[in-house]
Amino acid sequence: MLGLPNHLSCVLVVHATSDEGYALNKALDSDFDVIMTTSITDAEELLTGYDFDVILSDYDLIEDAGKQFLQVCQDKQPAASRLLLSSAHNQDQMLQYIHGRHIDAWLPKPVDPKILLSAVHSASRASRLIRERSSLIGELAEANARIYSERQRLIEINTELRTLLAxxxxxLxxxxxxTRFFLDRCLEALDQKTEMPKEYLERVKSAHERMDGLLHNLREWLHLQTGEIDLRTVELQTVVAEAVDSLSRLISERHVVLQYPSTWRAVQGNAPLLRSVVENLLANAIRFSVDGPPQIELHCEQTERGTVRVAVTDHxxxxxxxxxxxxxxxxxxxxxxxxxxxxxxxxxxxQKIIQRHHGSLGVDSTRGNGATFWFEIPAAPS
Amino acid sequence: MTSLNPPATILVVEDNPDDFTIFEFALRGAQIQNPVVHVEDGAAALDYMFARGKYSDRATYPIPGILFLDINLPKVNGIKVLETLRGTREFSSIPVVMVTVSDSSQDVLRSYESGSSLFVQKPVVPENLIALSGAITVLQAASTVQEG
Incomplete structure (x- = not known):
């Protein structure tokens, strides 16, 4: 809707005669932006084009259309105050309109310009308050929705964190x-002056490495759960090339045969995190291929859901x-x-990484028949 | 123990290699010399008990006299293994010792409900096994009386 450039309240005047129109305009023009019309059809059109604070109509003009026009005013401009000018002998009708909430106030004709001005000022203030209230209610509802959704998110995070802590x-x-067990055995060997089994120290070292790995994974998971993740257009081709590159030693040692799709797609994602997913799935596919050189196929397809599905198939x-x-x-x-x-x-x-990409990750597999691990995330906006 | 009579096979279900080494050490410390079979997950434990797959030869893989069952196992967890055994007439009274970690009161409760009152805490030490042997002898005597 159009707002008028200066910030005066806007009044729509629907009047019967040009004399009346002149008088009304003269009374209101200094304090309001006044738009005048003698046609109900034009008035209804103006209602869709402008935001009015007050709609002032003459009953003599709208008499036939009556309630219907007032209803249109109410539907199209619920915040605008509706004033009706009418002769004193219509008092009963006017009171009915007020009771039925078709209008907010009635001004008996002939109306004194000062009374008119003061009535329009008061109606305009009422309209502004209604508008303000409805805007505050809207903001409040939005804030409530945000708080509710944030609360749900925090409940979920809390549940996940509790599980993770357990x-x-x-x-850990x-x-x-x-470590404790094997160090005790080493100490015993020292006390008894017997030979310290090297394997025990190696197992202490291996336990340390496991501990380090577990802590590293925990930190990674916590970061994924709570940290900000920047999503932008990412070319999967680059992501996969980097993942393959970082596994190049394993790939050459195990004589892996990799088969690529003819085309790659772009996704809405975080390149380093997606590379880590692809690297992980590829490494698993290699590790769990035990007979001969691993044959691994990569697939990539755009779905009708606006997502891209990437799959890693092993045998x-x-x-x-x-x-x-x-x-x-x-x-x-x-x-x-x-x-x-x-x-x-x-x-x-x-799985956590793919969740943070608003996607899903899964597996299709049966024992002895290889596995296809796949993930599906939103395609890059075109 | 120090030995079950007759010297029955002990089936140890433990996925962690170090915990199994610790367990073997405790057996030696308690001077228990029964033959020990080690499997690494709940599904393998059930295969063993029901003589399935590679465990189908009972002469090589005899029914154990006692099981040590870790709770947090891959594939089929220890509680599920226990429930399956208790639901089978043949294994309804076989002694099953649940191997727990120290903060697992929930696990202990679920084990009781699923049919085991024998527990040992990780890391298993010889003294635990010596203490358990008394309880196992009593349970076996009681089950023989019931069955007789």
């Missing part, structure tokens, strides 16, 4: 237990569907640490 205290104790040991839900848990592992080293945090971190 997991962390359980899992394991390397401590090992490795696969995962029984019964255990699919377990593999995304923090520090959860299905296979022995002896055979497949790692902290068991990789997929939990990948």
């Amino acid at each position: 997991i962390a205290t359980h899992d 104790r394991e390397p401590l237990r090992s 490795g040991i696969g995962i029984d569907p019964e255990y699919h839900s377990q593999i995304f848990g923090m520090f959860k592992r299905l296979e022995s640490r002896k055979t497949f080293p790692g902290t068991g945090a990789g997929l939990a971190i990948c």
